Amino acid sequence: MSLITDTVYPGIRLLTIDRPAKRNAFDIETYVALAEGIVEADRDHEVRVIVITGSGGVFTAGNDLVDFRDQPDSMAAFDLLRTLVATEKPIVAAVEGFAVGIGASMLLHCDLAFAGNSTVFSLPFVTLGLTPEGATTLVLPRIAGVKLATELLMLGKKFTSKRAEEAGLINRAVADGTALAAALETATSLQELPTESVRITKRLLHRDRLEVLQVIDEEAEFFRKRCHSTEAKAAIAHFLN
Numbered sequence: 001m002s003l004i005t006d007t008v009y010p011g012i013r014l015l016t017i018d019r020p021a022k023r024n025a026f027d028i029e030t031y032v033a034l035a036e037g038i039v040e041a042d043r044d045h046e047v048r049v050i051v052i053t054g055s056g057g058v059f060t061a062g063n064d065l066v067d068f069r070d071q072p073d074s075m076a077a078f079d080l081l082r083t084l085v086a087t088e089k090p091i092v093a094a095v096e097g098f099a100v101g102i103g104a105s106m107l108l109h110c111d112l113a114f115a116g117n118s119t120v121f122s123l124p125f126v127t128l129g130l131t132p133e134g135a136t137t138l139v140l141p142r143i144a145g146v147k148l149a150t151e152l153l154m155l156g157k158k159f160t161s162k163r164a165e166e167a168g169l170i171n172r173a174v175a176d177g178t179a180l181a182a183a184l185e186t187a188t189s190l191q192e193l194p195t196e197s198v199r200i201t202k203r204l205l206h207r208d209r210l211e212v213l214q215v216i217d218e219e220a221e222f223f224r225k226r227c228h229s230t231e232a233k234a235a236i237a238h239f240l241n
Contacts, residue, residue: 008184009193011048016055023061024054024099031076035083042087048198051183053094054111059119061102064217065236067239068128072227077102078220079153084109085212088199090190095119095170095185099143101241105134107169108143109212114183115161121169127156128239129157131222135215139201143168154161197225 004016014207015037017024026034034052041047054060063077084091091163093107095115104121109112115121125132141149144167152159152167163174174182190198206212226232 001033002027002030002157003037007047008051009188009191011046012042012051012184012187013037013049014051014053014167014184015041015049016053017060017104018055020056020058022064023058024056025061025064025065025198026077026080026102027064028071028074028076031080036082038080038087038091039085042089048089048195049187050091051094051187053180054096056097057177058097058201059093059095059099059115060103061098062103062124065128065233065240068130068227068236069233070241073119073224075220076217078222078223081106081109081216082213085135085216088200088202092183092187092190093170094174094180099164100170101125102134104164104169105132105136108134108139108162112181112183113170113197114154114172114174114192115170116179117161118176119161119164119173119179120158121160121164122156122158123152124156125223126154127235128147129156130230131219133216133219135165135212135219137219138212138215141165148199156236158241159240213227225239 002019004018006014008014041050090111093110099107099121104123148167164170165173
């Protein structure tokens with residue numbers, strides 16, 4: 001199993017990405033498992049808050065590049081992103097170690113996120129010959145500003161938790177090893193609030209949901225085409241070797 005599901009406290013569903021040998025990198029099975037776990041939690045009347053984290057002190061190293069090479073037309077990643085956007089219950093992320101590629105972009109669609117101080121972030125799509133995904137070209141400039149969004153998406157360099165906080169990817173950087181505790185504390189506060197008020201407030205905060213979903217689809221088309229490009233194939237082969 002690539003996902004561990006647990007109800008850690010009443011009303012709080014914890015979903016843990018579990019591929020420690022691959023630094024919790026997403027393969028198709030993991031994308032599907034996490035998306036299904038989120039949908040199930042969103043439909044469960046006993047669940048009020050969803051918390052997402054990774055096992056072994058790592059959130060996720062992003063997409064398993066073997067899948068980019070062998071399954072370039074897979075829609076699993078984009079299905080997960082659409083699921084995150086469509087979820088009505090609040091989602092809190094606990095990030096440690098690495099948050100690479102979709103591991104960083106998916107945080108834009110979590111309502112709250114906390115990361116250990118030493119977490120390494122990156123959005124290396126362009127450096128791999130690909131293009132951004134997850135509506136990052138829409139949402140990130142809105143919250144981080146165009147200049148910072150351009151730096152993070154176009155140059156694709158690694159950045160710190162402090163920079164991630166400045167960009168609005170996370171709410172707060174915390175001491176290493178305490179991101180999950182911070183997320184669960186926040187989730188507990190959320191689940192104690194009037195459920196319908198929380199749900200409506202989330203809906204109002206994300207009144208641009210349809211636009212975000214449209215951009216995810218637009219970016220997906222460019223992304224899939226780039227997966228077949230000579231540049232992307234060469235960059236991915238170089239990385240894997």
